[in-house]
Amino acid sequence: MTSRPPAVFACALIGALLLSACSGPASAEPAVSPAASGSIAVPAPTSEPAPTASAQAEPSTEPAPPSVPASASASASRPATPEAIAPADPPTRRGTASVSDDRTGKALDTPFTVDGVVVVSKKHRVSAGYVPPWASQPHGLHPDAYAAFQTMAAAAKKDGAPISIRSGYRSFADQKASFAKAMKQYDEATARRYYAEAGASEHQTGLALDAWDGRNRGTAFARTKQATWLAAHAHEYGFIVRYPQGKTDITGYAWESWHLRWVGKEISSTFGPNSSLTLEEYLGLA
């Protein structure tokens, strides 16, 4: 199934006639490949402890989705049936039959990608043989992701919502231990909603991180001003809240207000503030 952000072509075509304000989401930009930016000799960071979900029992059901569109500013005067005059295909492809994960064996040493965007999830795993080239960088993060976080953290601090990195890169072995611990600590369903098995964690890419305020872990973080700030502003720095509320059936994971994925500004700007869009939907994997 393919899910696309609302098209704006109808606006472009009829805008002159209706003189309506078409402020829908920008048309999707080409995917940006989070390619390695060369090796930089930096001492390996101390490995952070695996995050733990709230010590309290998680709710058995998720709250209803917030129903926040990718852009809340869609024109009210949009024609009733824009699809009727919208082009059949947008200029940038979002999911087609060619998007399939056929990796087996040694190919699993390399993550699945769509238009250059790395996807590691329950459905798109990596083997223990995959170690990103930036694993020895600060927090094991891609240098551009780390730099983007620092810029974002400075802005958040200025706004009175200081954030830091609680967990960045995790190796296959780290993730294996983290999942095993969670399975002992929680019931299996809860563990599987918040923790990834080794090979299925985005943390293994060094393109994702868990942010926090220094105090509130897991679901408690959602109630902090930091979480509110990140939901509203992370996209300005190239990050998306990777597991939005109400999208567990698509992402495979519970709402994690703290888990950020770096995708670069071209993609994150398409997501916009307070987005409930998932990377799977964006890439046509949903």
Ligand SMILES: [Zn+2]
């Ligand atoms: Zn995380």
